[in-house]
Structure formats: structure tokens, C-alpha cells
Amino acid sequence: MSTEFDVERIRKDFPVLSRELPGGRPLVYLDSGNSSQKPAQVIEVMREHLSMHYGNVGRAMHVLGAESTEAYEAARDKVASFVGAPSRDEIVFTKNASEALNLVAYAFGNPINEDPRFMMGPGDEIVISEMEHHSNIVPWQLLARRTGATLRWFSVTDEGRLDLSNLDELVTERTKIVSIAHQSNVLGTVNPVARVLARARQVGALMMLDASQSVPHKPVDVAALGVDFLAFTGHKAAGPSGIGVLWARAELLEAMPPFLGGGEMIEAVWMDRSTYAPAPHKFEAGTPPIVEAIGLGAAVDYLASVGMEAIAAHERELVRYALQELGEVPGLKVVGPTGLEDRGGTVSFTLEGIHPHDVGQILDDEFGVAVRVGHHCARPLHLRFGIPATTRASFYLYNTPAEIDALVRGLHHVRKVFA
Amino acid sequence: MIAESMYQELILEHYKHPQGRGLRDPFDAEVHHVNPTCGDEITMRVKVGDGGKVEDVSYDGQGCSISQAAASVLHELTTGSTVPETLAVVEEFTRLMQGRGQVEPDEDVLGDAVAFAGVAKFPARVKCALLAWMAYKDAVVRSAS
Ligand SMILES: Cc1ncc(COP(=O)(O)O)c(C=O)c1O
Numbered sequence: 001m002s003t004e005f006d007v008e009r010i011r012k013d014f015p016v017l018s019r020e021l022p023g024g025r026p027l028v029y030l031d032s033g034n035s036s037q038k039p040a041q042v043i044e045v046m047r048e049h050l051s052m053h054y055g056n057v058g059r060a061m062h063v064l065g066a067e068s069t070e071a072y073e074a075a076r077d078k079v080a081s082f083v084g085a086p087s088r089d090e091i092v093f094t095k096n097a098s099e100a101l102n103l104v105a106y107a108f109g110n111p112i113n114e115d116p117r118f119m120m121g122p123g124d125e126i127v128i129s130e131m132e133h134h135s136n137i138v139p140w141q142l143l144a145r146r147t148g149a150t151l152r153w154f155s156v157t158d159e160g161r162l163d164l165s166n167l168d169e170l171v172t173e174r175t176k177i178v179s180i181a182h183q184s185n186v187l188g189t190v191n192p193v194a195r196v197l198a199r200a201r202q203v204g205a206l207m208m209l210d211a212s213q214s215v216p217h218k219p220v221d222v223a224a225l226g227v228d229f230l231a232f233t234g235h236k237a238a239g240p241s242g243i244g245v246l247w248a249r250a251e252l253l254e255a256m257p258p259f260l261g262g263g264e265m266i267e268a269v270w271m272d273r274s275t276y277a278p279a280p281h282k283f284e285a286g287t288p289p290i291v292e293a294i295g296l297g298a299a300v301d302y303l304a305s306v307g308m309e310a311i312a313a314h315e316r317e318l319v320r321y322a323l324q325e326l327g328e329v330p331g332l333k334v335v336g337p338t339g340l341e342d343r344g345g346t347v348s349f350t351l352e353g354i355h356p357h358d359v360g361q362i363l364d365d366e367f368g369v370a371v372r373v374g375h376h377c378a379r380p381l382h383l384r385f386g387i388p389a390t391t392r393a394s395f396y397l398y399n400t401p402a403e404i405d406a407l408v409r410g411l412h413h414v415r416k417v418f419a
Numbered sequence: 420m421i422a423e424s425m426y427q428e429l430i431l432e433h434y435k436h437p438q439g440r441g442l443r444d445p446f447d448a449e450v451h452h453v454n455p456t457c458g459d460e461i462t463m464r465v466k467v468g469d470g471g472k473v474e475d476v477s478y479d480g481q482g483c484s485i486s487q488a489a490a491s492v493l494h495e496l497t498t499g500s501t502v503p504e505t506l507a508v509v510e511e512f513t514r515l516m517q518g519r520g521q522v523e524p525d526e527d528v529l530g531d532a533v534a535f536a537g538v539a540k541f542p543a544r545v546k547c548a549l550l551a552w553m554a555y556k557d558a559v560v561r562s563a564s
Contacts, residue, residue, distance in 0.1 A: 355483035357457055357547065361425070374457055388458040388481055417426060418434075418484070 005310045011398050013039040013302075025368030028403045033185055033213060033346050033394030034372045035235045038299070042238060045298035046291050057290055058264055058281075072290050075297030076280070082300040083230070084221035085247055092246040092253070092280040093293050097212040098135040100231035100246035101179070103283060104208055105139035107256040108176065109147035115255040117176070117206060122148035125174040127205075129154040129162055129191075130384050131184045134377045136210040140179060154180070156384055160187040160336035167199050175205040182214035182230075186378045186392065187336030188319070188346035190214070193225055206252070212236055216303070217344055217396070218312035222247050234292065238396075239299035243292035246283070253279035260285040303397075311397045315345035318395040322347050322404045329411050335390050345395035348376070351411065354418045356389040362417060363391075367410040369403075425537040425544070426484070429492075434484040439494035443477040447562035452554040454546050459486045461551055465558040471502045476555065483547050485538055490551035492531050502559055508532065509556050516545045 011017050014037045019027050029037060049071060055064030057072045080088040094100045107113060109120035126140045130153050144151040152170055155163045162180070171178055178200045183190045193209065200207045208229035214220055215230075216237035222230050229248045235241035248256075258265055258276055262285030267275040276282045303311065320340055326332055331352030337343045351359055360373035372392045375382045382388060393407055442449075446464035453460045459482030468474040476494050480487065497505040511528040512535070520540035526533050538548045 355487075357459075357483035357485075357544070358426075361541070361544070379458070382458075418431065 005306075005314050007314065007398065007400055010306065011400075013041065014398050015040055015043070017398060021368045025366075028367065028369040028406045030393040030395065030399065030403060030407060031370045031372050032216075032236070032396035032399075033392065034376075035241065036216060036238050036396050037398065038240065038295075039238055039302050041302045042240070042295050042298045046240065046295040049291050049294050054291070056287055068290055071294045071297075072288070075293045078297040078300050079245055082304060083215060083232075083245075083247055084223050086223055087250050089278070089280055090222075090247055090250050090253065092248070092283040093288050094231075094244040094246055094283075095242055095289060096235070096244035097210065097231045097233035098139075098244070100233075100244050101135055101208070101210065102139045103246055103259040104177075104179075104229050104231075104248070104256075105143045106259050108143055109149065110257045113255075113257045117252075118256060120147040120149050120176055123174060124149040124176045125152055125172070126150070127152050127154070127171055127175050127178040129180045130156045131160075131162065131187060131189065131378065131381045132179075132181055133185050133210065133212070134379070135212075136179055136181060137380065140177075149176070150174075156187075156381065159338075160184070160189050162189070162191050162196075164192065164195060167196065171196070171199045171203055171205060173203050175200070175203055177206045177208060179208040179210065179229075182209045182211040182220070183217070183344045183346075184336070184378075184381075185213045185346065185394075186348045186376050186381055186390065188343045188348075189337055190342040190344055192342070193227065197226055213344065213346065217308075217315055219308040228252055234296040234299065237296070237299055238302055239296035240292045242289045243296045245296075248279075250279065253283070256283075258282050258285070262286040264288075306397060314397055315395050315399075316340060318399055318401065318404065319343065319345045319347060321401050322393065322395070322407075325404055325408045326411075329408060329415070331415065332411065335385055335387070345399075346392065347394075348390040348392040350387055350390055351414065354414060356391040358418065359391045359411070359414050362414045363407070363410040366413065367406055369407050369410050371407070425541060427534040427537065429531060429534040430484060430488040433488035433491040437487060437491040439475075439477060439498065440479065440491065441477060442479050443475060446475070446477070448558045450554050450558045450561065452550055452557065454482070454486070454550050457482070457547070459483060459547060459550055461486070461490060461554050463490075463551065463554040463558050465555070465562050467502060467559070467562050473497050473500055473502060473505055476558075478551065478554075480551075482550070483544075485535075485544055485547040486550045489532075489535065489548045492534075493551045493555055496530055496532060497555065502563075506556070506559065509552050512552055513549065515539060516548055 053067040055068040057069040076091045080091045206228045211232045215232040234243035265285040335348045356373035363369040446466045449464045451462045461480030463478040466475040515524045
């Protein structure tokens with residue numbers, strides 16, 4: 001792990017960051033929470049694989065097939081070690097975090113399941129929270145509708161924290177699964193996993209983390225966290241889109257029914273029935289996103305070489321500076337924790353009397369500042385705060401304090417236009 | 420720059436001082452339209468009098484400057500005209516918005532709504548400008564049935 005964090009050197013790894021936008025504006029990319037940019041190291045590995053080594057995985061008896069299979073499986077090793085998975089077989093490649101969450105949701109109440117932990121029907125309960133991304137809400141709503149189980153949720157405090165005051169009433173013997181964000185994509189809040197997990201364990205419920213916004217930004221060790229399932233997505237972690245990851249404890253993957261059926265997920269097939277390959281292949285039906293997985297492998301190599309502790313420290317400094325500087329903009333209200341404790345590098349805010357779409361448009365068009373505006377796929381959270389939308393700046397390893405200055409300058413100008 | 424040309428003085432003026440805002444009685448039809456991608460919404464009521472004359476268009480809603488100003492301009496342009504006249508404006512406005520900035524607007528038909536011409540260059544914002552107009556068209560159809 002490097003001790004010297006040189007953001008200017010890191011920026012050189014990301015070709016797009018030296019791009020000029022039409023009109024000669026520099027690009028100020030503050031939308032990594034939506035999707036991150038990719039370093040040349042990732043682009044090159046993918047290009048090289050596509051150019052010289054590409055074949056289908058797991059089934060071709062030739063050099064290219066063997067090289068592709070080896071690279072694809074090596075990516076699994078890299079990802080396993082990146083998140084501290086006890087076994088490489090606990091890493092299931094999906095197409096994104098949403099698919100990983102759906103995969104787990106479909107294991108419950110499935111008639112072909114035989115494990116009591118995944119049985120679900122009326123009287124059983126699923127617990128999520130009000131700060132979830134739609135990807136960690138809708139799959140559970142659908143599950144509740146399929147099975148007659150009840151969906152319940154933690155509320156969120158005015159400060160943007162998970163309200164645990166009713167933890168014991170919410171997570172009970174009826175709870176089968178608790179699924180919450182490790183870090184909120186809107187508030188930046190890092191949730192107290194250990195407290196919720198302790199209660200889940202007490203009542204015999206399983207627990208899943210949506211780690212889409214944590215794995216890219218700080219050291220995450222699934223064994224240390226102690227949860228049962230964890231999902232994240234490659235495109236937010238300096239990797240390509242089209243690849244996501246489900247980590248689950250081996251024993252659970254073994255107990256779970258398959259999700260999608262198809263090639264590569266089977267052991268033997270007759271016309272009327274099949275037996276299934278062991279995990280992770282049981283959950284990887286069909287030709288997987290081969291080059292994308294290899295790209296994700298290169299991405300976690302890249303992040304690990306920079307050092308996740310160093311990235312987290314850098315983002316912490318950025319968010320400290322951002323909260324301080326944004327605090328000086330009249331009419332600006334941060335939605336989420338204003339302190340640095342248990343919070344990551346994502347800051348959402350409202351600007352009094354000005355709609356976020358107008359804010360985003362002017363920031364982009366006149367300052368080249370790319371932020372996200374809207375409800376960020378977390379509509380219930382916005383309803384909770386009584387606002388239709390927010391403007392969100394989200395930081396990554398390649399952002400600088402000067403870019404936060406550009407954001408603040410832009411916001412002052414926006415206020416002038418709408419004064 | 421280009422956004423500057425979208426935020427015309429007239430649009431900002433209507434945004435800051437909306438005309439005819441607030442839901443009023445009597446009305447023949449009420450509709451509620453939402454833009455699911457950005458959450459902008461509008462509730463609109465239309466009262467059509469004898470001879471097909473639009474007596475009142477009242478509305479309430481929330482959203483960005485473009486969607487809110489569009490509703491205000493629509494109120495001004497439609498109230499007091501006949502239904503066929505207003506539908507001609509809707510048609511011309513829609514044509515302008517969907518023209519990707521390549522359409523020469525007919526100012527005689529559009530009046531103040533011509534100020535929205537710059538929006539057509541921003542595909543993501545076209546639905547903002549059209550929200551109120553689509554709601555109006557819907558309300559008129561319903562008021563006739
Ligand atoms: C917290 C969180 N969960 C889930 C997702 C969904 O990721 P994907 O769209 O890659 O499935 C996102 C990002 O969009 C997110 O921020």
C-alpha cells in the first residue's frame with residue numbers, strides 16, 4: 001500500500017479527466033457516485049483481452065478459451081481478495097448490484113428451495129430502510145408480493161441517520177432478512193452494521209448489505225463485517241458497466257436455489273430435470289460478461305495498488321472541505337450528516353428557491369461541473385425529507401479541492417441567475 | 420453559453436412571478452401529470468365556456484424553472500382563446516420542442532412561448548417544457564367528453 005497519495009499523478013491515469021468540454025471548459029467530474037471514470041490500466045486490460053485473448057469461458061477446448069477462462073477466473077480471485085472473501089467460490093459475478101440484490105430476493109419463498117431460512121410466506125417479514133436505493137427496495141417489494149410476507153423498514157432521522165430507536169420492534173423473530181445500504185448514495189451516511197447485525201443474529205434473520213457505495217471507496221472486509229450477503233457494482237469502482245458482484249457465505253450459496261437457468265450453471269441435464277453446478281457457477285447462467293469481469297479485476301488491482309485506506313482518507317479530506325465550503329453558500333442546505341463521523345464522500349443539498357435541475361444545468365453548461373440532480377433512485381428518502389429532488393456532488397480518488405471550489409463558484413452564479 | 424440562451428429573461432420572469440397559478444373553480448376537467456424521471460408534476464383544471472372559449476386554465480405544481488414557467492406562459496396564451504386556437508399553439512409548441520433546435524418557430528402562433536426555443540437543444544429538458552402543455556391537451560380532451 002502506498003503512503004504517498006498524489007492526486008495529480010492519479011488524475012493522469014484517467015484519460016477523460018484531461019478532456020476539454022465544448023466551449024473550452026475543463027471537466028469537473030463530481031458524479032462518481034452515479035458511475036466512476038475508468039483508469040487507463042482498466043481500459044488497456046480490456047482492450048488487450050478483446051484484441052488477443054478473447055474466447056468463451058468454461059467450455060472451449062482451445063488456447064483462446066483457456067486464456068479467457070483463466071483471466072475470468074483470475075478476476076474472481078482478485079475480487080475475492082479485494083473484499084476479504086474467505087473463499088473465491090463465494091464471489092458470484094452478476095451484471096450489476098441490482099441483479100445481485102434480485103438474485104438473493106428470488107432465493108426466498110421459492111418453491112424449489114428446501115432450506116428453512118429461505119422459506120417465506122404470510123407472517124414472515126423483510127426489513128429494509130427508508131434510505132435505500134430503489135435497487136434495494138423494489139426486489140423486496142416484489143418478494144413480499146410473491147410470498148405474502150410483510151415489508152417493513154427503518155426510518156431515517158432528520159440528520160440522515162438510520163433510526164434504530166425501534167430496532168427491537170422492527171427486527172423480530174418474524175424477520176427473515178434485513179437488507180440495508182452500507183453507505184447511502186444520497187446522504188453519504190455509513191450505517192451501523194454491527195448493531196443491526198447483532199439484532200438480526202439474535203432473532204435468526206439473515207442480513208444483506210448493499211455495498212455499492214462503500215466497496216469502491218474504503219476498505220471493506222466481508223469476513224470482518226460478518227453479514228451474510230453483500231452486493232456491489234463494477235462501474236462505480238473504476239471498472240466497466242455490465243459487471244456486478246454478489247458475495248455470500250458459501251454455505252448459503254449452497255443452500256439457495258438457482259436464480260437464472262442456462263448454460264454453465266448445470267451439472268447434468270435430462271429433458272425433465274437438471275442438477276446444478278456448485279456455486280458460484282450455479283448462479284452464472286449463460287455466457288457471462290467476460291471482458292467486463294476481467295476489467296473489474298483490473299479495477300480492483302488498480303484500487304488496491306493506490307490503497308483503499310489512502311482513498312478513504314483522501315475522500316474524507318474532500319468531504320470535509322466540501323461541507324465547509326458549501327456551508328458558506330447562502331440558502332444551501334445539506335441533506336445528510338454535516339459532521340464527518342460515519343460518512344463518506346457524497347454530499348446532497350438543496351438551494352433555496354432553485355430547482356436542482358436548474359442548478360445542474362447551469363453548473364454543467366457554464367462551469368463543466370458534472371453533478372447529479374433528481375432523486376438519485378431514492379425517491380422514498382426524498383419524500384421523507386419532503387423534497388422532490390436534490391443536487392448531489394460525489395467524490396472519488398481523482399477529485400481535488402480545486403474542483404470543489406469550481407462547484408461553489410458555480411453555485412454562487414446559479415444563485416445570481418435566479419435572484 | 421448555451422444554457423444562458425435557455426434561461427431567457429421571459430422564462431425567469433414567469434418562473435419568479437407565475438401567472439394564473441392556483442387551482443380554481445369552476446372547471447370541466449382536472450388532470451394530474453408527472454414527469455417520472457425528474458419528479459416534476461402539475462395538476463391542471465380547464466373551464467371551457469360557450470362557443471368553445473377557454474375561460475380558465477388553473478394549475479398547481481412543482482418542478483424546475485422550465486416546467487413552471489411553461490405552465491405560466493400556457494395560462495396566458497390559452498385563457499380567452501378558443502379551443503381550436505389553443506390546440507394549434509400546442510401543436511406548434513410541440514413541434515418546436517421536438518425539433519432538436521433545428522425548427523424555425525412560428526412566432527405568430529406561439530407568442531411568448533417562442534422564448535422556449537432554446538430548450539429544444541437540451542433533450543433532457545424538453546419534457547420539462549412539455550409537461551404543462553401535455554396536461555392541457557389531456558384536460559381539453561376530457562372536458563369535451
Ligand atoms: C446504493 C446503491 N445501490 C444500488 C445501486 C444500483 O447499481 P446498479 O445500477 O449498477 O445495479 C446503486 C447505483 O446506482 C447505488 O448507489
